[in-house]
Amino acid sequence: MRNWVFKEMQYKHLPVLRKEVVHYLNLKNGDIVFDGTLGGAGHTIEIIKAIAPTGKIIGVDLDSQATGTAARNIEYAGFGGLAHIIKGNYSNIKKILNALKIRQINGFLLDLGLSSIQLGESGKGFSYMRKEKLDMRFDEESDISAFDIVNNYQEDRLKEIFYKFGEEPWAARIAAEIIKRRKVKPVEFTDELVEIIKNSIPLKYRRRGHPAKRVFQAIRIETNCELENLKTALCDGLELLVPGARMAIISFHSLEDRIVKEYFETFAGRCKCPPGMPVCICGAKKRGNIVTKKPVKPSEAELKKNPRAKSAKLRVFEKI
Numbered sequence: 001m002r003n004w005v006f007k008e009m010q011y012k013h014l015p016v017l018r019k020e021v022v023h024y025l026n027l028k029n030g031d032i033v034f035d036g037t038l039g040g041a042g043h044t045i046e047i048i049k050a051i052a053p054t055g056k057i058i059g060v061d062l063d064s065q066a067t068g069t070a071a072r073n074i075e076y077a078g079f080g081g082l083a084h085i086i087k088g089n090y091s092n093i094k095k096i097l098n099a100l101k102i103r104q105i106n107g108f109l110l111d112l113g114l115s116s117i118q119l120g121e122s123g124k125g126f127s128y129m130r131k132e133k134l135d136m137r138f139d140e141e142s143d144i145s146a147f148d149i150v151n152n153y154q155e156d157r158l159k160e161i162f163y164k165f166g167e168e169p170w171a172a173r174i175a176a177e178i179i180k181r182r183k184v185k186p187v188e189f190t191d192e193l194v195e196i197i198k199n200s201i202p203l204k205y206r207r208r209g210h211p212a213k214r215v216f217q218a219i220r221i222e223t224n225c226e227l228e229n230l231k232t233a234l235c236d237g238l239e240l241l242v243p244g245a246r247m248a249i250i251s252f253h254s255l256e257d258r259i260v261k262e263y264f265e266t267f268a269g270r271c272k273c274p275p276g277m278p279v280c281i282c283g284a285k286k287r288g289n290i291v292t293k294k295p296v297k298p299s300e301a302e303l304k305k306n307p308r309a310k311s312a313k314l315r316v317f318e319k320i
């Protein structure tokens with residue numbers, strides 16, 4: 001038992017905006033909550049405290065290392081009986097709840113992206129700071145890995161994903177360089193990809209931050225269909241909330257945050273008809289209210305303890 005505690009401590013994931021999430025979800029004893037991004041169960045355990053002793057949490061993660069860690073952490077905190085832990089995709093929220101015979105939920109949380117544990121010790125090649133095999137699959141059983149994308153995608157497609165999912169201005173040069181390199185040998189490891197990216201961006205044009213950051217983000221998003229999963233989960237999650245219940249989403253980059261913001265505006269009934277239309281034809285329908293007019297960001301105190309939280313933005317929506 002103590003060995004895993006020591007290991008967890010080495011690669012601990014600090015839940016971002018932990019107090020704010022629990023505050024905004026506005027929970028009470030007996031509530032049923034869906035946490036689609038279980039990770040190390042940092043948020044989950046705080047939520048359980050708010051819904052105990054009779055509530056239930058359904059904690060889902062694609063990564064079996066995460067579900068294992070979360071199960072141990074929840075058990076260790078003494079809440080084993082209140083959690084269903086499931087290895088699965090949060091975009092399957094309907095199927096997952098259906099299988100558990102749960103029809104409605106009182107809270108919904110997504111803490112997007114990846115955990116410090118995955119970045120640090122998973123060996124899946126998420127980090128451009130370590131030499132690891134190119135993989136980046138949250139779900140080790142999924143068919144497509146970062147290796148397949150880097151080594152099999154056509155140049156145009158690579159360029160498109162670096163541009164669309166990484167907002168990488170040097171997308172075309174990096175894609176062309178990958179194609180050149182893989183004619184010699186497959187790109188197998190993260191450090192090879194980092195070197196290709198560095199060689200593609202002229203020194204004088206390198207922006208702040210690591211030059212590989214945007215391409216690694218893009219490949220991870222593509223590998224795990226992250227943006228599509230998010231869109232599906234937002235719609236299906238809203239349907240499953242009881243009136244008065246809330247969904248809370250923490251995002252870490254502008255692509256995710258834009259999706260959350262736009263979906264919440266749509267859910268709030270914003271009409272998308274072109275200006276000047278005499279009547280609304282887009283079918284806008286108000287299904288609730290945006291609780292956080294501006295996204296909630298971590299405090300200075302939190303950032304001191306956890307600099308990784310820097311780009312986090314929490315948005316919350318309440319169903320009517």
Ligand SMILES: C[S@@+](CC[C@H](N)C(=O)[O-])C[C@H]1O[C@@H](n2cnc3c(N)ncnc32)[C@H](O)[C@@H]1O
Nearest residue numbers: 015037039040041042043061062089090111114
């Ligand atoms: C930022 S971490 C969550 C950390 C967690 N809130 C905590 O406090 O420990 C995000 C987690 O979401 C998982 N994940 C990413 N996409 C997912 C998906 N589509 N379905 C389920 N889990 C997913 C990742 O494997 C990762 O463990």
